[in-house]
Amino acid sequence: MPSALGRMIRGVRWYLRELTGESAYDRHVAHLRRDRPAARVPTRREFERMRTERQERDPRQGFRCC
Known part of the structure; x- marks a missing residue:
């Protein structure tokens, strides 16, 4: 039972981070380290x-309806 509860909590945490955009920084850092190792990693x-x-320049970016 504890493993099922743990999986459920991890799933909810993942979903909320994706929904709010919280995981975008982690993906960006992973991308820089993988594809451009000499590039400076920005702070959060x-x-x-x-x-x-970027969103203010193009309000549609990051706000897809479809």
């Missing part, structure tokens, strides 16, 4: 600032 704050600026 820098990443969120870049992401917000």
Whole structure:
């Protein structure tokens, strides 16, 4: 039973992180380390600032309806 409960909690946590965009930074860092190892990894704050600026330039980015 504890393993089933643990899987359920991990699944809910994953879903909420994906839904809120919280996991975007982790994916970005993984991408940089895998594809561009010499590139500087931005801090979480820098990443969120870049992401917000990108969304303000094109409000449709990140807000898909379909």
